[in-house]
Amino acid sequence: MHEGPLVRLARFCYRRRRRVLLFWIVGAVAVMAVGFGFSAPADNSFAGGDTESARAQNLIKEHFPQQNGDTLTLAIHADGDVTAVRPRVERVLTALAHAPHVASVTSPYQAPEQISPDRHTAFAPVQLDRVSADVPKAGVVKMISDVRDASGNGLTLALGGATVTDAETPGGGPTEGIGLLAAVIVLLIAFGSLLAMGLPIVTAIFGIGTGLAGISILGHVLPAPSFSPIVAGLIGLGVGVDYALFIVTRYREALDGGADPEKATGMAIVTAGRSVLFAGTTVVLALLGLLVMQQRLLSSIAVAASVTVLMTMIAAVTLLPALLGFTGRRIDRFKLPLLARRSGRAPLSERWAGLIQRRPVIAGTAAGVLLLVLAVPALSMRLSFNDSSTQPHDTSSYTSHRILTDGFGPGYDAPLIGVSTSADGASAVAAAVGRTPGVASVTPVRTSQDGAASLFIAYPKTGLEDVATPALVHRLRDTVVPRAAGNAQVLIGGANAGTIDFSDSVTSRLPYLIAVVVGLSLLLLLVFVRSVAIAVKAAVMNLLSIASAYGVLTAIVQWGWLGRQLGFPVGMPVTAWVPLFMFPILFGLSTDYEVFLISRIREEYDLGAETRVAVTRGLARTARVITAAAAIMVCVFLSVLLVGQIDVKQVGLGLGVAVLIDATIVRMVLVPAVMELLGRANWWLPGWLARILPVAEPPAATAPLPGRVEEPAG
Structure with missing residues (x-):
């Protein structure tokens, strides 16, 4: 086995596993104690x-x-003239004026323009002395409750405003737990062993925990929105489990091939671990591409997600080898009989690859047309920010919006x-x-x-x-x-003009983001696979899958197709920052799957197999693990449909759909079809480019795949 840096790292972590594990435990506890104990306030502007x-x-x-603080709005609706309920309304106004962090309250009875022409509706601005993130949630919840309790007998009162919306919107809720449970189930099906399933979960938890704590610490320098931990945690959980999944799979294959545990660990890290480093670096660099947008909060979200991905990547190549040292050959202990691996006839993925290779033009054309059809709705995508009209109808925010809209028109939510x-x-x-x-x-x-x-x-x-x-x-x-x-x-x-400026900025600077992300990903792929055709093919297919995800997102969120069933109460524009944030993540994740698949195909090709055989074998070796990895990510991302924040739901929906499309239509159909059509051109690399490209550490030599491969059951 090639004695490169990755092999030495794997052996060090394997042989010093107790020290490595102790370092991770002590380090994680220390970082989380500081990060979560002294977290910075959120900034949602x-x-x-x-x-x-x-x-x-x-x-x-x-x-x-x-006026430096946020403003709440007390919406007032009376069955008769609002002046008839003036004593009741003024009692509420007095109570609000004495509430914590309230600087002033402007009564509609001193400002006639705050009373509607039909005199059934009025509003009272409630000026706070600080922004939403600095107002204790408990105090806002009490104001909401007191106002609601004052309603009745012909009078309806409701508080609205960004601070109220934040207070009424639940946090991450059960999403992380549901995502973790889904990962456990998929890993059990993939491995058929409780011990093998536990290793990726433990590795991901360490990476995510330290990553989220790091976000809290960085918040003092680069304030992030309140939803950043949710988004970063979902991405970290998805990639963290997936990265460990790929390494554990290669470790088991090496053991099955006769290697001892230490050598198997080295082989797993120098092959799958090498792919993890390239894939994780691609995701991090793609996320940091958001810095070119020159939007402070977008930059903070990008850094937050990047830190979490970075920590899960480090955990996969350092903590996981140490854990493998503890398990040794007992990796398949606590087997579940119905999910035990079996061998015999060729796996479905191998037969599928053969089918695609026999009809590459038909398969490739059908897949391409399907992706383009899915992308069509994206041509009508509108970008904006969500207002109170998208909140659940039992909330104070929505009630306030409804009262003001009926009395004054919808523009009173957009001053x-x-x-x-x-x-x-x-x-x-x-x-x-x-x-x-x-x-x-x-x-x-x-x-x-x-x-x-x-x-x-x-x-x-x-x-x-x-x-x-x-x-x-x-x-x-x-x-x-x-x-x-x-x-x-x-x-x-004003806040609403600010959202319009943000959308305009997104439109004008988006080409720079695309250029940076695609350019960096192409460069990394060229270094990794040393093939111009494969790098360009990957970039084009990534763009196709992202466009398809945008189309599905637009059809559901904006057009309303299945919107109510998926938690979107009304048809609405796509939140302005969502497609912008999705692009680098999806490009990075799509490149991940490309790296894992192509690296196995390249290994077979370097061992002497012709391109068609290398593709069949590479797909046979990776299809099941890529499917499992994709299933984990899809479940993790779609779990956010259970949260209350509309923009976070949009992120989860878009990412989940994109991963599903990429792992099925793109990896299982387009990639083998196009590689079959390209033949030897797949590996073309001009001599001058070969000389200037840095050479990555080559993977360990592996035995050629026999005519039939072992396939896990399930």
Whole structure:
């Protein structure tokens, strides 16, 4: 066996297994104690950068410090005139004004514009002294409960706002547990042994635990959204179990081939472990490609997920060899009789590969057409952010949205803030904005206490998710404001304008992300497989599978196909950051499967098999383990459909569908079909490129695959 760095690492971890295990236990406990004990507060704002909304927010922070916190809205609906229930409403307003972290409450009875024309509906802004992430959830829940208890007898009250939505949205819930249970079941079917099943689970838990603790520590430097641990944990669980699964599978194969446990560990790490390092590095670099978007929270999500993937990868090539040292030849202890491995006739995957190779044009064309059909809905994808209309209908957020929409129109959930350092300029612009088609109303201009700035609030006639709202914002900025402002500078900002700016930024910088991610992945694949054709083929197929996942996501979330059954209450735009975040993850994960499959095909080819035989054998060796790995990821990702956060559900749905498509249509059909058509061209590498490409550590020599391979039952 080649005595490279990976072999030496495997032997060290195997021989010093007690020290390695102790190091991991002590290190994990220490990191988790610090990370979870001193975690940084979350930051859920996607605003920032040099956008107009960000500049407007900076002016507001500087001159209107009382508005630096988030704002709640008390929605009021009376069966009769709201003035008839004034005493009851004012008691609630007084209670809210004395609640912790409430800076001010503006009564509708002192602001006539806060009462609807039919006088059945009103609202009262509740200004907090801090942002949502810094407001204790228990205090918000109590305010929600007190307001709800004050309803009845012809009066309906409900609190709305981002802080309320955060308080009412459950966290990760049972998703991690369900994902872990699914991984256990799939591993039991794949291995047929309790001990073999436990090794990937233990390895993944160590990697995920240290990774999530690292995210909490990094949050002090790079604040991340509250859902980052959920997303990072799901990705970490998926890849962590999969990476260990591939290594344990190679270890068992080496034992079956006659190797002793130490040599089998070295062979597993230098083959499957080598693939894990390349695959994990691809995922990490693909995620870090999000840095080119220059969006602070996207960067923090990318770093958070990358840290978790990195720790699971390190655990797979250091902790797992130590655990294999403890198990030795007892890897198949505690067998489950019905799932025990059997040998005999050729496995289904080998027969399937033969079928595809006999009709490569038909198979490849059919698979390609199917992927393109699945991708068609993505052409109509709309990007936005979710508002209260997508919340469960029994929540205070949705009730508040419904009251305001019925009384004032949907635009009261999407206010725009105009801010200027010129009082005259702000007044002129406010008047012009009020006359603009699509604007429902504009509040009077207010001047800051220092007299240096003025602001007004404009309410559109349409909601945030309506395509007319972004069009209105662009019209105000491009035409209405410049004409009315004269020499004064008036900025249109606010949280909702910030989401529009974010979506515009995504559209403009997405090509850079695609170029960076695809370019880095191509380079890594060239180094790993040393083949131009395979690297380019992998990139094209990855793009096809991602486009197909986008199409399915659009059809379910935006078009509403099976939306209600999957937890999406209404048809809605795709959350702006979701497809952007999905792209590098999916490209990295698709490259993972390409690496694991092609590495086995390349091993057979290097042992002297012709391309057709190498493909058949490689697919036969990897189909079952790739299917198991994909099944684990699909179950893990789809488990987030049980959480309350719509955007996290979209991430899980998109990732789960993409992995399913990639592991079936792409790996099982397109790859063998295209490789059959390319023949010897699969391995083409120009001499000049071969000389400049770095040479990765070659895998250990393995015995050629016999005519028939052993197949696990199940």
